[in-house]
Amino acid sequence: MIGSIFLKTLADLRGQTLVWSLGLAVLGAVNVLLYPTVQNMPGLVAFLDNLPPAFKAMIGDVQALARIEGFLRVKLIDPLPLLLAVFAVAQGAALIAGEIEARSLDLLLARPVSRSRVVLEKFMALAAATVIMTVGLVLGLVGGAIFVETGIGVGYFLRGAANALPLTWLFAALALLASCRCSRSRTAALTAGSVVVAAYVFETLRLTTPALRGWDELSLFAIQKAGFTGQGSLDPGPICGLLAAAIGLGLAAAVVFDRRDLAD
Amino acid sequence: METSAISTKKLTKFYGSRRGIENVGLDIAPGEVFGFLGPNGAGKTTTIRLFLDLLRPTRGRACILGRDCRRESQAVRRRVGYLPGEFQLYENLDGRRLIAYLGGLGGEVDPVRVRNLAGRLQAELDRPIRTLSHGNKQKLAILLAFLHRPPVLILDEPTSGLDPLMQQEFFGLIDECRREGRTVFLSSHNLPEVEKVCDRVGSIRNGRLVAVEKVANLRSAMVRVVELFCEREPAPWAFADLPGLGDLVLDGRRIGCTLQGPIGPLLDRAGPFGIVDLLSRRPTLEEFFLAMYGEGGSGHDRQHLPQDPR
Missing domain, CATH: 3.30.70 (Alpha-Beta Plaits)
Incomplete structure (x- = not known):
């Protein structure tokens, strides 16, 4: 069951992963099931169209809300990386620093395993946990679609959810990097969490401030959104960019951990 | 250096400006049981952590079985069984799973060996670790250190938390190692324990190696x-x-x-x-070494240190 660092870490995360997966599944199902009531609201689009420009900018394509794809995108698919980031940062920050705090790392590192292997297997386990969670969301969406005629294929849900993963992994790698550098998981979580919040605030400002509109390339969330096109297909450019950044940060975490002292 | 089981040359570790250890030179032969004595904070654990590559030396080097502890740390750890002085086990596992996990990372786990060691140490393998006492956790950590019959054992305060009967069993394990030609590096602040099982002892104080003596000499000088x-x-x-x-x-x-x-x-x-x-x-360790070598390890002490062959 726990013959490797990867499996041991995944086993340690199983409770949280299960709770999050169930929560996302329920969220997905409820949103699909509620859509008919939203769709039938008279004057919804007109109401949204009359919102101040800043609010409209945050919502995105207001007209799209009249269709279920747009509704789910605004309600679930676009915010998904932010939701998953909460999990990724909290768990990623504890992967190494948590073991230092718990004083369990010495026995692990006394085994003939490289520190890089420890970091990378733990990272992969965290990434796998986020995949399981997005599968939970997709199952919820598909389950809801059994009762509501959506006209959307499973592929759309899968692509939308999968597009959240590269940015989630980037945040996970960032938290892991902080975890490898700090000796306290709380410090690591605060450091990585601050970056996530700053990225989100920047994205909000970018959407609501006309002067920042052209700064898409500097916003992690904008890059992530660009990975899932309006037609429901995936754009490999932004996805590969975020993946490369996540892998780079993961490797940086391994290097940082490999170079540091582990004082008593 | 090639013939030593453990050797250090001018091994030094500073934490910022604070000295951990300085210019520690050791030469421990294969098959030797070596006691490493010193009061708390003297530098015993720092030395051990440098062997395991948990810390990186400021200067100097340490080798185990001819391999550099820094550059070839994985190869070194493959040949070393380690018992930390202070540790926590994974509380959410039971002993059996802990051994499967940590033991498995060090190579194939021989169930007969596990059964044998667990029986001798009366280790509880099927209870959740969070329910075990400190002594029972210590038994599991000892079991892990001895599991793969490593040619070198590095044990930091190994008997802490063990009852007297288990201490005897532990000393029996050390004796077996000696008979099989394996090397044991045993850190302790307990002089009688070291006297009982070790061939030679080194004393460290304030980060400096004060003396290395055969236990027989120590006994006659006691x-x-x-x-x-x-x-x-x-x-x-x-x-x-x-x-x-x-x-x-x-x-x-x-x-x-x-x-x-x-x-x-x-x-x-x-x-x-x-x-x-x-x-x-009998005097405490501190009294004994103060009487024998004085404070700080200089002057008279030098003649007790091994000659540096390099």
Whole structure:
């Protein structure tokens, strides 16, 4: 069951992963099931169209809300990386620093395993946990679609959810990097969490401030959104960019951990 | 250096400006059981953590079985069984799963060996680790250290938390290692424990290696603190020129002194005054090394250090 660092870490995360997966599944199902009531609201689009420009900018394509794809995108698919980031940062920050705090790392590192292997297997386990969670969301969406005629294929849900993963992994790698550098998981979580919040605030400002509109390339969330096109297909450019950044940060975490002292 | 099981050359670790250890030079032969003594904070654990590549040296190097502990750390750890002084096990596992996990990372786990060690140490493998006492956790950590029959064992305060019976079993394991030609590096601040199982001891204080001695030499140099209570007030001349006697204090019918060597001659001299009671205690480690080598490990101490062959 726990013959490797990867499996041991995944086993340690199983409770949280299960709770999050169930929560996302329920969220997905409820949103699909509620859509008919939203769709039938008279004057919804007109109401949204009359919102101040800043609010409209945050919502995105207001007209799209009249269709279920747009509704789910605004309600679930676009915010998904932010939701998953909460999990990724909290768990990623504890992967190494948590073991230092718990004083369990010495026995692990006394085994003939490289520190890089420890970091990378733990990272992969965290990434796998986020995949399981997005599968939970997709199952919820598909389950809801059994009762509501959506006209959307499973592929759309899968692509939308999968597009959240590269940015989630980037945040996970960032938290892991902080975890490898700090000796306290709380410090690591605060450091990585601050970056996530700053990225989100920047994205909000970018959407609501006309002067920042052209700064898409500097916003992690904008890059992530660009990975899932309006037609429901995936754009490999932004996805590969975020993946490369996540892998780079993961490797940086391994290097940082490999170079540091582990004082008593 | 190739023939040593463990060797260090000018091994130094500073934490910022604070000294961990400085210029530690050790040469431990294969098959030797080496005790590493020193009070808390002396640098024992720092030295061990440098062996395991948990810390990186500021200067100098350490080698185990001819391999550099820094550059070839994985190869070193493949040949080393390690018991940390302070540790926590994964509380959410039971002993069996812990061994499968950590033992499995060190190679194939032999279930017969696990059964054998668990039986000898009376380790509880099926209870959740969070429910185990410190001593029972210590047994699991010892089991892990001995599991793969490593050629070198590095044990930091190994008997802490073990009851006397388990300590005997542990000493039996060490004896087996010696018979099989495996090397044991045992850090302790418990002199009797070290005296019991070790061939040689090194003493570290304030980060400096103060002395390396054979236990047999240590034993013969050991000074006892003795108090005798007599029926009659003893005469000072009775103890003149008694070999090994020091710090003699005659206080009424009480005789206080330190004694190096056998106690028989002292009893012979005090006998005519009617010995009523005798108190004899061995000095603490700190008292012993302070008496033998003084503070700081300089001057006289140097002659006890091994010659650096490099």
